Structures are given as C-alpha cells and as structure tokens.
Amino acid sequence: MVETHNLMTNINQSLGMDSDPPFHETYKTLFAVTKPLNNDWLAAVMAVEELELPSIDLTWLSLESPEKERCKNDIARAANEWGFFQVVNHGISRDVLEKMRDEQVKVFKQPFQHKCREDKFMNVSAGSYRWGTPTATCLRQLSWSEAFHIPMTDISSLGDTSIFSSSSLHQFATEVASLAQKLAEILAEKSGKKSTFFQENSLPSTCYLRLNRYPPCPIPLFGLMPHTDSDFLTVLYQDQVGGLQLVKDGKWVAVKPNPEALFINIGDLFQAWSNDCYKSVQHCAVTNPTKERFSVAYFFCPSYDTVIESCSGDKPSVYRRFSFKEYRQQVQEDVQNYGYKIGLPRFLV
Numbered sequence: 001m002v003e004t005h006n007l008m009t010n011i012n013q014s015l016g017m018d019s020d021p022p023f024h025e026t027y028k029t030l031f032a033v034t035k036p037l038n039n040d041w042l043a044a045v046m047a048v049e050e051l052e053l054p055s056i057d058l059t060w061l062s063l064e065s066p067e068k069e070r071c072k073n074d075i076a077r078a079a080n081e082w083g084f085f086q087v088v089n090h091g092i093s094r095d096v097l098e099k100m101r102d103e104q105v106k107v108f109k110q111p112f113q114h115k116c117r118e119d120k121f122m123n124v125s126a127g128s129y130r131w132g133t134p135t136a137t138c139l140r141q142l143s144w145s146e147a148f149h150i151p152m153t154d155i156s157s158l159g160d161t162s163i164f165s166s167s168s169l170h171q172f173a174t175e176v177a178s179l180a181q182k183l184a185e186i187l188a189e190k191s192g193k194k195s196t197f198f199q200e201n202s203l204p205s206t207c208y209l210r211l212n213r214y215p216p217c218p219i220p221l222f223g224l225m226p227h228t229d230s231d232f233l234t235v236l237y238q239d240q241v242g243g244l245q246l247v248k249d250g251k252w253v254a255v256k257p258n259p260e261a262l263f264i265n266i267g268d269l270f271q272a273w274s275n276d277c278y279k280s281v282q283h284c285a286v287t288n289p290t291k292e293r294f295s296v297a298y299f300f301c302p303s304y305d306t307v308i309e310s311c312s313g314d315k316p317s318v319y320r321r322f323s324f325k326e327y328r329q330q331v332q333e334d335v336q337n338y339g340y341k342i343g344l345p346r347f348l349v
C-alpha cells in the first residue's frame with residue numbers, strides 16, 4: 001500500500017493536479033496499517049449486485065387521468081418498499097442539469113488551497129468545503145470525497161466575486177426544490193398526513209445542496225460512509241460512473257446509473273413523520289479505481305422549529321415528538337462523540 005501511495009503522489013505531482021485534496025499524504029498511516037485484500041468489508045463493498053431502482057414517469061402527474069393516481073401510488077409504494085426510487089420526465093431540462101454539472105466540475109478543478117478559502121472567492125458560508133474524514137482511525141472510516149455544502153440562502157446571495165456561477169446553481173436549486181416539494185406533498189397525501197405541511201414548514205434557509213466529488217481511488221474505499229439522510233427527502237443528480245449503494249432487504253445493492261433520471265430517497269424526518277410508513281435507508285458511495293465521479297444532492301428540510309409528530313391512523317407512535325433543531329443537534333453531538341450518527345433510534349418512544 002505504501003508503494004501505491006507513493007506512486008499516486010508522484011503521478012499527481014508530475015501532472016500538476018493540485019486540485020485534489022492531499023488524501024494520500026494525510027492518510028498515509030492508515031494506508032500503511034490496512035491490509036485491504038484481507039478485509040471482508042472491502043470485498044463486500046465491491047461484490048454487490050447491481051439493480052435498477054423503481055422508475056417513475058412523472059409525465060402522468062400533469063394529466064387528469066386514472067394514471068395520475070396510479071403514479072402517486074407508485075411513488076408511495078417505492079418510498080415504503082425501497083425508500084429510494086428514480087424519476088424520469090421530471091421536468092428539469094437537460095440544459096439546466098448540464099450547466100449545473102459544468103459548474104460543479106469547474107469549481108472542483110480549482111486548486112485545493114482555493115477551495116479551502118472561506119472568503120469572497122468562494123462566497124459561501126465558512127465550513128462549507130469538506131474532504132476526507134478528519135476523525136478516521138482506519139480506512140474503513142474514511143470517506144474518499146470532497147464536498148461543498150451550500151445552504152439555499154447562500155445560493156440566492158452568491159455575488160460576482162464568487163467562483164460559483166450563481167445562475168447555474170440558482171436555476172438548478174430552484175427547480176429541484178420545487179420537484180422535492182411536489183414529491184413530498186404526494187407522499188404526505190398518500191400516508192394520510194396534511195399535504196400543506198411542507199408549504200407551512202419548509203424554509204429555503206434550512207435546505208441545502210451538497211456538491212460531491214469522488215476522486216479515483218487505487219483501492220476500493222467508501223466515497224461516502226454508510227448513512228441515512230437527516231432530511232425529509234433528497235434529490236440526487238449523479239453522473240454515469242456509478243457508485244451509489246443502498247440496503248434493500250438487508251443486503252447492500254449497487255444502483256444502476258441512469259442519465260435520464262433523478263434519484264430520490266426518503267430521509268429520517270419523513271420516516272418518523274410517516275410513523276415508519278416510508279423508509280430512510282442506509283446508503284453509501286463507493287470509489288472507482290480509474291474514474292472520478294460527481295453527484296449533487298438537494299436536501300429538503302423543514303425550518304428548525306418544526307415539530308415532527310410520528311402518528312398515522314390507529315398505529316401507536318413509533319417515535320416521540322421532536323423538533324428538527326433537536327434532531328440536528330443530536331446527530332452532530334453523536335458524530336462528534338462517537339464518530340458516527342445514531343439517528344432515529346435515539347427518538348424511539
């Protein structure tokens with residue numbers, strides 16, 4: 001592993017690729033102590049079956065026909081059985097998606113030192129650029145990726161001094177936000193909850209975009225550690241490379257990429273609010289040995305003081321009442337204290 005590390009460092013330096021975060025240098029001791037081929041988890045990560053997620057054609061939603069109701073039912077069923085699905089004919093044009101991707105590629109190509117700057121150059125809140133896992137004590141705990149967390153409020157105020165082109169991000173974020181809202185309302189209606197809840201409680205200030213880049217990695221690692229999302233739902237726009245995996249019926253499966261689709265997953269808040277009707281499933285990203293991979297996630301969140309009441313019909317509440325603020329704080333505290341998120345089990349009745 002030490003040789004691989006040296007080789008990669010030399011290649012990167014000779015090609016002048018100083019946009020990559022210094023993964024090899026920073027984690028060289030972890031590379032030195034891990035024997036990848038003997039690790040079951042590495043083998044498991046690589047040897048999973050590739051599946052196509054349930055695909056839902058949103059064209060039907062704009063037609064007043066029996067198919068509209070069938071489409072809504074398909075969305076609810078996928079959220080219940082998989083917690084994940086893909087949508088096609090989602091109404092976001094190829095042009096908007098391509099501009100977003102071009103922007104993302106351009107921003108990550110900036111020299112590493114620039115990406116770390118927290119001034120007008122990036123013009124996003126401090127701490128929005130992250131890479132690797134500072135607390136990792138073995139390769140298994142390392143996320144081999146870099147990311148920008150951009151709150152929606154920052155997107156609307158990006159100025160000309162920022163490296164981000166505000167129009168590409170703004171247009172993408174606005175359209176994805178309205179898609180998220182539409183899907184959330186359908187899911188609320190189908191689980192017997194109030195569908196106006198999201199108009200009342202979702203504020204752009206808490207929603208955010210996460211721009212992910214997964215550099216190629218010589219050995220199989222997590223690009224993003226297994227986790228569930230802490231929001232209501234997430235819309236993911238990913239490229240063709242593949243690497244997203246999720247748990248289905250207790251087994252890790254790989255998601256087949258689809259350039260025509262956006263990928264939707266249920267977050268913890270929806271699982272709690274729907275009283276376990278919809279599933280917030282564990283997912284992760286794995287690295288590719290030769291190709292870099294890009295994805296953008298939009299996290300649909302309510303305002304911090306929104307109270308999540310877990311109830312549906314006659315079924316007793318699975319979770320106690322909690323506010324989004326309380327949930328976020330608990331997740332942050334757990335990540336800090338234990339290095340991982342505990343999530344919903346903390347809020348069981």
Ligand SMILES: C=C1C[C@]23C[C@@]1(O)CC[C@H]2[C@@]12CC[C@H](O)[C@@](C)(C(=O)O1)[C@H]2[C@@H]3C(=O)O
Pocket residue numbers: 210225226227228229230231331332335339340341
């Ligand atoms: C170390 C961690 C930070 C994170 C929770 C986790 O245990 C693993 C994944 C991280 C992630 C990725 C998606 C979302 O941005 C996030 C808020 C989430 O729910 O899982 C973050 C968590 C975080 O930043 O606190």
Ligand SMILES: O=C(O)CCC(=O)C(=O)O
Pocket residue numbers: 210212224229236238243244283284285294295297
């Ligand atoms: O990049 C991916 O495929 C997954 C990203 C993700 O899960 C996240 O950003 O929360």
Ligand SMILES: [Fe+2]
Pocket residue numbers: 227228229234283
């Ligand atoms: Fe996620």
